[in-house]
Every structure is written in C-alpha cells, then in structure tokens.
Amino acid sequence: MISAAEALARLKEGNRRFVAGTRSDDTLATRTRLSQLAENQEPFAVILGCSDSRVPVELVFDQGLGDLFVIRVAGNIVAPSQIGSVEFATERFGTRLVVVLGHSRCGAILATLEQLQRPTETQSRNLRSIVDRVRPSVEALLATDLRREPDALVRTAIRANIRASVDHLRHGSAILEQQIAHDGLVVVGAEYSLKSGVVEFIDGGTDAAQR
Ligand SMILES: [Zn+2]
DSSP states (O other): OOOHHHHHHHHHHHHHHHHHTOOOGGGSOOHHHHHHHHHOOOOSEEEEEOOOTTOOHHHHTTOOTTTEEEEEOGGGOOOHHHHHHHHHHHHHHOOOEEEEEEETTOHHHHHHHHHHHSOOSOSOHHHHHHHHHHHHHHHGGGGSGGGGOHHHHHHHHHHHHHHHHHHHHHHSOHHHHHHHHHSOOEEEEEEEOTTTOOEEEETTTTTGGGO
C-alpha cells in the first residue's frame, strides 16, 4: 500500500487533470481492470464526501475502478457508521490516507445556518439528525461579526464543518487514533470549488502528509 504522502500527491495530480479537462487512460473501466478487481481491492485513499450531485469523487480526482473507497453523506458529516466505514477500509485494505471532502455552497451547511437563524418545527427528524451534526461547528460563528456577512459566513462555516469532521475522525475512534500514532495513517480536510473544479487541501493536507 502506498504512503499517505504518495496518495495525496496522486489525488492532487488527478484533480489537476480534471481541472485541465484531460483524463488519464488508467481510469477507464476496461475488461482487464474489471477482472483484476473481481477478487480483491486496494483503494489508495478513503474519501468522506458530500452527496451533492456536483461533487462526484472519482470524477473530480480523475480516478477509476478500485482506486478510492468513498463514503458520501449530505454535509460530509461524521456519525458512527462513517467512522465504521473508515475503520473498515484502513484495517482491511491498509489504506493510509483519509480525506474529508467538503465543497462550496454546500446545501447541508446552508440548511443548518437557515435552521439556526430561522428555526422551524417542520424539519423532518431524519434531516435534523444531519443538521444536528453540522450545528456545533457553525453555531459559534453566528455569535461573531460574520453573521452580518452572509457569504463569508457560509464560506467559514463550510471550512469549520470540514475541520470538525477531520477532528472527529482523528479523535473519535481508538482504532484510527492508534493507526495515526503508529501506522502512518493521515486524515486531512479538503474543499472542492463548484465554480473552478479545484480541490484545495486544508487542515493537514499541505504539511501533515509530508511526513
Ligand atoms: Zn454538500
């Protein structure tokens, strides 16, 4: 299995191709590739992304079959089943890089801000379970001057939510904590721009994986 730093470089390279509009031939789902993967897989990165239709993970990183272990949920939140999925991949396949991929104009963040600013009782219990996971990281921002600058508030809230998910994965599981301390596992945050297609790595994406 490749190292976290190597995996990160591969993702950055793939996103550069996506932005440039060039595609790697390696990502094509050929018959040979299908049969190679039928028996087992060795995904080089785990990505926890948002369900948003505009952020298909394999496309924005220009990767193919068997390359990425992807978990998608609205707002790229971390609940027990997401932690379990990450643990499964890092233990079973030895994957050393985990990326929390948020994105600009995320509907889950917008819905949470809306709910905090104009609470309604009509929200479904299920949707609320997502909003409740986003809430702690954005609630404090509403007590600052940012509340008067809607665009900056949304941008900051999106980053805060990505960082909260990164933090939760780093510290919410004894298994992952152990792998981070001793086995070279790296968890980083990243934000995808809907406008430019660029993925910007934040919170450890530029330095932590260089080890
Ligand atoms: Zn989203």
